[in-house]
Amino acid sequence: MESLIWKYIDGECNSDEKAQVEHLLKTDLHFSEQFKQSSELNLQLQHFSTVEMSEGFRQKMENKMILELAAAYPAHQEIITIWWKIGLSLAGIGSIILALKYSEGASVIFNFIPEINARIITMGAWVAVGFVLLISLDNIIGKWSEISRTTGMMV
Amino acid sequence: MNELLVDKGFISRLKTGDSKSIKVFMDTYGRFIYHVTYKVLLQASEAEEATQDTILKVIKALDTYDLKSSFKAWCYTIAWRTAIDYKRRLKYTVDIHEGMEVISSVTSDAIIHQSETQSNIKTLLSHLDEESRVIISLYYLEEKNIRELIDITGLTESNLKVKLFRARKELAKHAGKYFEQI
Structure with a gap:
């Protein structure tokens, strides 16, 4: 079930799978809870998984590159x-x-x-x-x- | 993070020390290299050292770069190997509790919340091995573009998807500890 949830979140489900997920969301409480958790995790990763170097380090690297x-x-x-x-x-x-x-x-x-x-x-x-x-x-x-x-x- | 078209002209300008090309390189590939090394090492100071080392290696090897292949994938290979070397050399073990950064002199609740969430994500990601950590972060960095990720990592689509699924499954297992809302 977990793989189906992630496929849905990633937008990789075909129409049958989509319908299956939507049906399960209405009928299966456990599935619905798991879906909510995965969606939230996906959102957090999307927003906070990127890291940026400091401006000072970047400047230092540019000078070093020259x-x-x-x-x-x-x-x-x-x-x-x-x-x-x-x-x-x-x-x-x-x-x-x-x-x-x-x-x-x-x-x-x-x-x-x-x-x-x-x-x-x-x-x-x-x-x-x-x-x-x-x-x-x-x-x-x-x-x-x-x-x-x-x-x-x-x- | 869109890949810039790296052609012979760009490489030549970079080799002449053209400041505009250096800025473009740092914007696109420097940031990417830092991202990869940080995800392996999980410490800003170590990631900076590994990034510097990687960029110097890239500079010295510019003549050996094959224009037909992806420049980003080439940088990734060098960054990954360098970061793993650093990790082995330093032999430090990441204490997941050390991932919690001290938030000092913050001015608003929003900033506190953002810093806490960022710190939680960092701690959560430390549950994964280096490869899974890099794959999952690149997946989001590349806006879920599997094709791009295949080019960068050189993994097959099925292998990549399996690794991605396992990583997210592992994260989901620990997520509850770090996020109240999950």
Whole structure:
């Protein structure tokens, strides 16, 4: 009988079941009492079973989400990865050594380096300078994005 | 509690830290997550910790979310597991009498009555196991939408209905103790 009562309360009874419940409500005192109790319980659950978080906690969570999202998904994707940085640094060091080898009064310790065309060296130096500028720009954009995100400033 | 359409755009905006998307997320899913964790843990402070933990897990796993599935169901799974973990870790047993909250500095009879009823409901629900408690509260939260509940919990319709019936039967057994009118 209880399952029939809950089906009725939930509006899931077919017409026969509905008629049965309505008949029992008129004729069966025990059923009628049980129906009343279940309806009241249903009403109480409907009104009071939801819970709300406090406004303070909600605000705290929103702020925390901003920080966590910034950490988990950086706004700025690095153009140059760490391996590129290592490679370019090595190229930079190489360029400096070559520059020292061909400078006036260069030390004999650079003699182990084979002779290289001056144009190739110049070109290499410019490429190295270009990459250094690119790395710096990458870092500046990264920092800028981070600041604008945490402060809410538009980039 | 209506589910918001979570698409690629919403996920992307959320990932960029868009404040409007964060508010929408908290309104829809934050509240839902808190509801689930609270129903498992039955204590606001513990539920807040579990909610925070769940939301951080959701944030970190956003890239793994399959857009074809329900975002709410995905959040539910994470919230449920996190709350159960908390419950196990804390190993506290819910004393049903502790559920009675002290009502202080209330100003009207209506508020007193509402607080008492809320407290009674909380105490009454503590007679159920965690799963039944969550199912029954979600049933009312989702305005008795069984389809929605199936999506969220992943249970079959018959299994869900059996669990719902058993939970309400159990509640009816104890209801008289807490509500004079029942």
